[in-house]
Every structure is written in structure tokens, then in C-alpha cells.
Amino acid sequence: MKHRVLVVDDESGIRQALKQVLEYEELEVRTAGSGGEAITLYSEFRPHLVFMDVKMAGLDGLETLTRLRDLDAKAQVVMISGHGTIATAVEATQRGAFDFLEKPLDTDRLLVTVRNALAHAELVDENTRLRQAAQSRYRMVGGSQALRAVRELIAKVGPTGARVLVTGENGTGKELVARGLHETSPRRDRAFVEVNCAAIPSELIESELFGHMKGSFTGAFADRAGKFEQADGGTLFLDEVGDMSLSAQAKLLRVLQEGVVTRIGGAKSIQVDVRVLAATNKTLEDEIAEARFREDLLYRLNVVPIEVPALRDRLEDVPALVAHFAEQIAAGAGVVGRGFSDEAIQRLQTRAWPGNIRELRNAVERALILAPGKIVSGADIDWLLPGGDGALTAAVFVRSELSSEPDVPDADARPHTFETFKHQAEKNFLAQQLREHDWNVSETARALKMPRSNLYKKIERYGLTRETP
Secondary structure (H helix, E strand, O other): OOOEEEEEOOOHHHHHHHHHHHHHOOOEEEEEOOHHHHHHHHHHHOOOEEEEEOOOOOOOHHHHHHHHHHHOOOOOEEEEEOOOOHHHHHHHHHOOOOEEEEOOOOHHHHHHHHHHHHHHHHHHHHHHHHHHHHHHHOOOOOOOHHHHHHHHHHHHHOOOOOOEEEEOOOOOOHHHHHHHHHHOOOOOOOOEEEEEOOOOOOOOHHHHHHOEOOOOOOOOOOOEOOHHHHOOOOEEEEEOHHHOOHHHHHHHHHHHHHOEEEOEOOOOEEEOOOEEEEEEOOOHHHHHHOOOOOHHHHHHHOOEEEEOOOHHHOHHHHHHHHHHHHHHHHHHOOOOOOEEOHHHHHHHHOOOOOOHHHHHHHHHHHHHHHOOOOEEOHHHHHHHOHHHOOOOOHHHHOOOOOOOOOOOOOHHHOOOOHHHHHHHHHHHHHHHHHHHOOOOHHHHHHHHOOOHHHHHHHHHHHOOOOOOO
16 A cells, blocks of 8 residues: 655645655655645545645645644644744644754655654554554443443542552453553553562562562562552552562552652662552452451552452343454454354353353353354354353264254263264264255365365265255
8 A cells, every 4th residue: 555645835846846756755645735725635635644834825834734633633744844943843843743844855854754754653553553452452341230330430430549449250350440440540641550469479579569679689680670660650450469478568558658669679769650459359358357468558459449240240241242252352363253143142141150251251252163153053052161161071062963953962972082072073063064055065065175075085984964854
């Protein structure tokens, strides 16, 4: 795709000269002779880069720049002028110009500016795509009353600087709540730093949080900033805070009280401005009773409590969650997208989901990968998620070749070796594909991207026969 460039100047000769140079670089170029024409053309042409003269009759370049930036906050505009001053360049930059060039234009400088501006535009677009992807990934999906109550709390608490303790079972989406609080706060353009306190050994948690100085302990080969310093001006999310060691809890309490950190082995205190959010799946009052958690730290962290409901308490959100996960997985995991039948959704809504949202997502991904049809059916859910606990065994692959419904094999029918399991799975998969193509061997082989002769051999090998009506 060619990059598009718009040249705006009230002198025809300059417009044509710039157009010729830029087209030689294989750019698509259009020109405008006034600010008003440029604004009209911008919406139609959607250029990646604009070169614009400062001094023009009627609407001048600086005012046109302001209007273009109002029209498109990502507009990349390079101002050019034969009467450039430092004050004009500063004003252009303040209004959002990418660069400022003086006439007569030097071709080499011009082309370097083009490359830099286009690279910057691509970076801006990539950042926008990544932000949108992140927002989609961490979006709280569902419209249940329980989830609406959580959203209302986020909307109230997010814009404040209050510390929040998020509680709930594993897999309920506590991190999504923390990210929602960050995105609704004045700190949303600063860092969101996450620390999983349960995943870091107790002897390293203090270094991870507060940093260390070179030589302060074995393996400290250089000075290192901790998570508090990295999150300065932003948000620090302490996940599974109930698993933090008591010594680290004492230092965390000091940071929350005084707003300063001291690296391990260091003498200098470092001022930090960090909003701390914490989450746990434990009952901290019980941990306090067992002397595993400091009561005074709980009071510091638990300014506003938010409890995230378990999935079994918001089963009406299952259809929206399934659609969200199916779209997300198909886009990012190389899995063919497909829909879920109403019966399949109903099956999913009858389950207890001890693993909550995380377990549901795994179930959706499993169904997208293993379900044989174009639509995931209720029978597929029974087949892939047997027993109501989501456990998948080799036995569930043993499906009747005489029916589209799954068989429930007894213990003796289960394959005892991996080789037997593979043969059973292949046999039933081929039987299903032949049924879907009305036993047209040529079409089935084409759909499977398999030589027809190979398919005939497998039909004979497994003794597959067409069912009689």
C-alpha cells in the first residue's frame, strides 16, 4: 500500500515541485491551494502525512493545522515556511506539528522528514491497535446484576486515589477489575505494573518490589529499580497479596504510610507516587488470626473492598462470554471460528464452573478446536466436557460411527494405549466427515486435503460403511 501525502501551498510552483519529488519516492500525492481546500480534501483522501505552508491567503497554515488536528488527533503535519522564525516553529509544535522546515527546501532533509514522519505515524497506529487489543482482552463482559454492581463501584472509585482490595475466587477476573480501576483513573496514561506475590519466592519479593543495589546480595550484579519505582505516577497491582512474606509486608506498610522506598543495600530513600491496588482469593481475616498477615496492612489496603462474583452467580453472562472468547480465540490462536448452538449455551449454563471465567475460556477453546461440525452443538459439549467437571479423557473420543450422537463407553471399551486411542479417534473423525459430505468420497477427500486413494484405504481399514436410513 502506498503512503498518501497531501501538499498544501498557495503557490502552484511549490506544490508541483513537492509533488514531483514525493511521487518519485513512490508516494501517492494530492495537492491543495488553500487551507479550506485542504480541510475538505483531508476527510476524503485521509493522508498519512501533510506538508503545509504557514503563510497562505485566507485561512493560514497554523489555523488550518489546528482544525486538522481537531478533525484527526493523529494527523501528521509538517509545516513549511519561507519566513520561518523560532516563535512560529514553537507555536506550530505546540499546535501539534510533527516538524518545521524552512524554504527553500533541501531535498535530502525533506526525504528524511518524510521517512521519520511516516514511521511515527505507523508507530501511533500500532500503539492504537495494541491499546484496542488490550482493552478487548481485559474487557469485563456481561450484563448481569452482579457484574453491573462491580462496574458501578469501578466507576465511582476509579477516578479517586483510594486503595482498593479486590477479593474473589481464582479465575473470576480480579485483574480485570484492577485494570478497569486504572483505566478510569487520572493515571491511565501512566504505567500499570502487576506483581504476582504468589509466584515470586519469599526471599526475592522484597527485591522485586523495592529494588536493590549492586552487590547487596549474591546475584545482584547491577543496581535495579523495583516495581514501586517502575510504577511511579501510575498504578501498582499486588495480585495474591495474601501470599506475601511478613517481612515484605512490614516494608510495604512503610511505603504506604510514607510514600518512599529504599532499595535493598541502599541508604537513599526514593519518593514514589503510586496508587496501590491489591487482590487475594484468601480471607485475610483468617490469615490474620493465623499470624500470616498483618492486621494494620489490611487496614491500609482495604480502603474500598470490591468482591468479584463467581461465574456460578452470574450464569446469565455465559452467552456473552462465550461469544467474546470465541471471537478472541479465533483471531489470535489460529483456530477456525464457529458459533455455539442455543443447546450448547444451555449446557454451559448448567455447569458449576469451579474454575470460573478461566475454566469457561478453556472450554470454549477446546470446543472450537475439537468439535467436528460448523456449529458447536449441545452433544459436543457433553462429549468434550463430561461429568460436569470439564475433565477430558481419551474415552470421549470413541463415538459411534452409526450415529452423530456420542457413545458413552464403559470402562472396558476405553483405549488402553495411545496407539489404540489414535486409531479410534481417526476412525470416528473420518466417519463424521463422510456423513457430513453424504458419503461422497471425492468431496470428503478434497475437504480433508487427502488423496482419494488414501481415504479409500482408510475406509477399508476401519470397515466404515454408509448407514442405512
